Amino acid sequence: EIVLTQSPATLSLSPGERATLSCRASQSIRNLLAWYQQKPGQAPRLLIYDASNRATGIPARFSGSGSGTDFTLTISSLEPEDFAVYYCQQRYDWPRTFGQGTKVEIK
Amino acid sequence: EVRLVESGGGLVQPGGSLRLSCAASGFTFSAVWMTWVRQAPGRGLEWVASIKHDGTEEHYVDSVKGRFTISRDNAKNSLVLQLNSLRVEDTAIYYCAKNGGSPDYLGQGTLVTVSS
Numbered sequence: 064e065i066v067l068t069q070s071p072a073t074l075s076l077s078p079g080e081r082a083t084l085s086c087r088a089s090q091s092i093r094n095l096l097a098w099y100q101q102k103p104g105q106a107p108r109l110l111i112y113d114a115s116n117r118a119t120g121i122p123a124r125f126s127g128s129g130s131g132t133d134f135t136l137t138i139s140s141l142e143p144e145d146f147a148v149y150y151c152q153q154r155y156d157w158p159r160t161f162g163q164g165t166k167v168e169i170k
Numbered sequence: 171e172v173r174l175v176e177s178g179g180g181l182v183q184p185g186g187s188l189r190l191s192c193a194a195s196g197f198t199f200s201a202v203w204m205t206w207v208r209q210a211p212g213r214g215l216e217w218v219a220s221i222k223h224d225g226t227e228e229h230y231v232d233s234v235k236g237r238f239t240i241s242r243d244n245a246k247n248s249l250v251l252q253l254n255s256l257r258v259e260d261t262a263i264y265y266c267a268k269n270g271g272s273p274d275y276l277g278q279g280t281l282v283t284v285s286s
Contacts, residue, residue, distance in 0.1 A: 095272075106279060107207075107265070107276055109274045109275075113272075119274075154270075157220075161214060163214050
């Protein structure tokens with residue numbers, strides 16, 4: 064099973080700041096990585112698929128990069144609604160797996 | 171508009187069974203893989219199972235193999251997850267999700283609680 068390790072576990076930032084979240088895979092997964100956002104009491108929402116493609120309706124302040132084993136989700140300037148938990152997920156192999164999540168909290 | 175509405179959750183004793191359903195609309199259900207994802211209370215996301223558009227291929231996470239069965243009825247735009255031999259650690263919100271790779275839509279989920 065492919066293990067995804069996210070860092071940091073928690074990111075404390077202020078609105079307007081830049082957020083950089085990392086996801087590392089235990090083996091190469093090419094670019095087959097997605098990022099999800101989850102707010103309390105809500106279902107996860109797809110932000111980025113195949114490492115760098117924004118999903119429908121996702122604002123341009125969200126961007127993804129990386130390939131192989133190292134990936135990054137960047138939020139260029141945090142809006143109040145961006146404080147949430149973010150998960151990475153691979154679709155390179157079965158079973159699909161998620162990272163353990165990074166919580167972006169208000170500083 | 172894509173809609174995924176789960177039902178069938180509830181409280182069940184260890185060793186018991188439940189049948190979860192997902193009613194899908196707003197897309198061509200018969201053309202896409204479908205998936206179940208779960209989330210234990212206060213924990214992260216876990217992929218559970220996926221099924222091919224025509225029902226001929228299924229994949230499961232190891233922890234549910236032999237106990238859970240995913241199935242679909244394309245005529246009714248319906249996805250099902252049969253949960254047998256339930257354990258306390260199966261307690262979670264179960265989300266129905268569109269797509270077998272990186273799901274692009276998830277429902278609001280149904281809560282399964284396994285407790286004596």
